[in-house]
Amino acid sequence: MSLIVEKLRIRGPEGVLVQGASFALAPGEPLVLLGETGSGKSLLAQAVMGTLPPGLRAEGRILLDGRDLLPLPPRERRALWGRRIAMLPQEPWAALDPTMRAEAQVAEVDRLVHRHGAAEARRRAAARLAHLGLQGAGRRYPFQLSGGMNQRVALAATEAAGAALLIADEPTKGLDAALRDTAGALLRAEAEAGRMLLVITHDVALARLLGGQAMVMLSGAVVEAGALPGLLEAPQHDYTRRLVAAEPSRWQDWPRRPPGRAIVEGNGLHKRLGGRELFGGLDMSIGEGEVVAVAGPSGCGKTTLGNLLLGLARPDRGQVRRGAWVAPLGLQKLYQDPVAAFTPHQTLGQGIAELRRRHGLAEDRAAGLLPRLRLQPALLGRRPSEVSGGELQRFGLLRALLLDPALLFADEATSRLDPLTQQEVMALLRECVEERGTALLLVTHETALAEKAAGRVLRLGT
Template identity: 60%
Template structure:
């Protein structure tokens, strides 16, 4: 059993980030922490693991059966990691070993944590990869995997540990609807086997699938807590109702945008691209105009990110050609990365990162500050490093930085997958406004069919073969 009693997390400057959290997860009864980005959900898990970022301090009580986790020594906590307590991190690419192939990442858990022989470890690892649709990626390194595939690989290593307590931090971001439902079902199955599951998510569908108990968090506090069916079907707090009503499928129709300018921002003609002899893109032809949003959908690993990288010139096509609007500076063709930590230097604060950008390109701080305000990024966040920000906060900083360069074309790779429904709506509205205001052309990669239908002017669907539907 994992119990939180009066848990507080405080920053070095005295700012309270988590305040008085009381919750409990039992074997067979999952606990879901649900809420918007920056509400302190992930900090609760980090406090339980003993992995809070430097400068953050936890107080109160976190009990794992009879062990007090907050006062435990590092050696005591380390002895629990992977054996009694295992975590699926919010950013899997930070947790995966970049020098190891997918099969080896899972097999070593069986060998080193579970004590199984090497041959048996490999057999079990292959079975876990096959269960998650990764049997064809066993020999791939993390950099060769899509974001969704990396997420599934991290989930496979989590399940391999056999730990009785599983902490899952946003386990379904970057996954298509089928994979999301599958991941939720697997976590629910782990609970049904008697494991204790704590899940942090902004995805209401996952909270419904897991059942058990739900605690809704806002600004570091639990606003409402109770059985999932009660909280999600008959919420008593206004914030919970607002969160449930903000799911993309429930969004009202967005205001119609003017017709695109007719000026082509970027075009692809017969583009093909393979990796290691495996075709990913097969003869893709289409254009993105200034003033329009084109959504690209399809299952994880079908080539959506590869297509965007080819359009930007980050990858060369094996065949075909890409043309971009002539006479435009290269930095005005921008990318919003699927994994926001990959876009920032880990030792820099957000203020320094944005100041460097302003100095390099002659931008005014007032213009950057206006973008930060529109994205609900307060001044207190500017002096934090990436590790001290939630995934959603970091994603919004990444969006502010790329928009500050006044792009004519933006490749937005899953720009809302780390955002709660409320913030998704706000960011989507902002993106639509900027498309109209600036004549911005957007290639939007998303797994969310409802979001694509609400926001995009056109939808391009890729098959698993990389061919366009």
């Protein structure tokens, strides 16, 4: 078994997006693609899979066991999916059926691909979910699970395929450190079992865990390649050095200031979900210019608490009060799964223009934020499915900031961003706190980020 990519170039309406990438992949040794969002990592994987967005085309050669995939018609490419090539996509919403329970979706792979009986397929699915810390989640639908839990369900289904080539696109986004290590160990075991493993990630810690070979990409080009962990311990390219240095554990602490007027207060909050109590008797308030982080493992109720404070859900008991001075649109949310927050058939530019018209916003406000969020104007002509998850998350932040919120609930706002972009986005949020007095409620699984940015850290599920 082998995958050989030779001088792969990907073109789009705006020019060359991936510039002549070449690599060879063999069983037993992972290949990790590292780089910032929009660097071309996911496009390279999509070219291998045969799922490039409309308007993009690949040139060069992609040889799977000596057979060039690029000239094959779409029907023959699709026949390889799940049997020869399996892909864990960047967004779990793109991989899961919203009308099927989690266990059934994993069991379906064993039934249809491996022809196991229904009872055996269910047994295998339950074991895979339990291995990823999802005991009891098999009976729930995707909308009843957190983003990190959905990511693990998608990982279990992809792993069940047992394809010779496994492509994992950002497999640990939204996972806490313990679950990231579990997912990384599972992926590494797939390689050790004799599969070819291609992992796209901005998670430097995951790259260290996986080992094998790595390629660092920037602006569609491979700028550095080598064996792990050596490449990260002694990087040669300036970009790789900056990528490693931008991990949250290396940041300076944000300044702490006393909060202003209370924007939102919750008293005696109780909430149960899926038959278990997430929290009970919880008191919490957030004031102007305050940064509060809610930390804890996936599924512990972090997002639920934020939704209660914003009025997007109701507590079982207790009260939530908003300051009388807060404008109707003064509470805004940056969603954990940006795909679910955008209209799929509308271009990003159309969505921004509609928001401006609806709320009477000046045209130049969005234009001024684009470069600060490292978003190219050409992306405005694309639909949500035609940009990376990190780029879409930054558009979500752009949309929220245009409304000048008193409180921004950032739900895992940086889990889809590489360390450099994460650092820059957090710096922009810090400016909003310092210049506008915006309050920031951070939901995060990353302990270092919470401790560096927040004046208060509320820990759930501990």
